[in-house]
Amino acid sequence: MNYMTFNEAFIFFFTSLFDLTSLIVLISFIISLFLILFKKVKNLIVQLVTIFLSIVGGGANLLLQGVFFGLTGSGLIPSEYTGLLFSLSMCLIASIYMFLTYRKDRPNQLFAKITTVIASIFIINTMSKAFELFAGLSSQDDFYTVSICRSIPYFLLILTIFIIKKIDINHFKSLSTELLLALYGTNLALVV
Numbered sequence: 337m338n339y340m341t342f343n344e345a346f347i348f349f350f351t352s353l354f355d356l357t358s359l360i361v362l363i364s365f366i367i368s369l370f371l372i373l374f375k376k377v378k379n380l381i382v383q384l385v386t387i388f389l390s391i392v393g394g395g396a397n398l399l400l401q402g403v404f405f406g407l408t409g410s411g412l413i414p415s416e417y418t419g420l421l422f423s424l425s426m427c428l429i430a431s432i433y434m435f436l437t438y439r440k441d442r443p444n445q446l447f448a449k450i451t452t453v454i455a456s457i458f459i460i461n462t463m464s465k466a467f468e469l470f471a472g473l474s475s476q477d478d479f480y481t482v483s484i485c486r487s488i489p490y491f492l493l494i495l496t497i498f499i500i501k502k503i504d505i506n507h508f509k510s511l512s513t514e515l516l517l518a519l520y521g522t523n524l525a526l527v528v
Contacts, residue, residue, distance in 0.1 A: 345409025349402045356480065358398075360487035364494055365426060366394035371497040372433045393429050400425035423461045427454045448519050449500050455523040456496040463489035 340348065370390035377383065404421035407413045413421070431450050438446050464486050471478075471485030 339411035340409050342406040342410040342412070346402050346406035348409065349405040353405065354398075356483040357487045360484070361490045362394050362398055364487070364490040365397055365429075366390050368430065368493045368497045369393040369433050371494065371501060372430070372437050374501075389433075393433055397425050397429045400428070419461060419465070423457050426457050430454075430457065451520060451523040452500060453493075453496060455526040456493060458527045460489045460492050463492070 339345075367390075370386060373386045373389055375382075375386075401422050404413075404425060405418060408415045408418045408421065430453050434450050434453060435446065438449060441449070467489055468482055468486040471482045475481040
């Protein structure tokens with residue numbers, strides 16, 4: 337197998353692989369980060385900082401994906417792990433943002449929110465591959481149809497963040513051990 341150098345693979349990611357799907361995924365991820373950070377505040381500066389930080393998080397995710405593609409494209413890491421590493425980059429950025437936003441929560445509640453988002457990202461990645469396969473088969477591999485169908489599941493991340501914010505588990509004084517084990521076990525099973 338012919339491998340590129342890390343620099344060539346990194347540049348190839350941004351010049352040849354960054355397409356409509358990547359743009360839609362990036363926009364949905366930025367919106368998700370915005371929802372994580374968003375609080376009802378009338379201060380315009382706080383709102384602009386929230387938007388800026390969301391865009392910075394999306395850019396950091398895109399840069400990490402470029403680095404991971406550089407590692408897999410150069411053969412330093414087997415190429416089978418590219419999708420996994422892309423999901424891990426989203427998980428890392430989203431976890432940092434959730435930690436910074438919800439750090440005042442009780443540790444169990446914070447960890448429950450973070451693991452739910454991580455499980456959601458892995459499920460969405462798998463759904464995206466299934467949507468891509470279905471769209472490819474049904475549209476004779478029409479590029480735009482496949483790209484749009486492949487990126488549709490990433491809007492579920494926005495829904496996940498919205499649900500986590502809407503159904504706040506902080507009003508419980510404590511969560512039972514059984515409930516926490518069930519939640520963590522389910523999230524772990526979904527990731528695996």
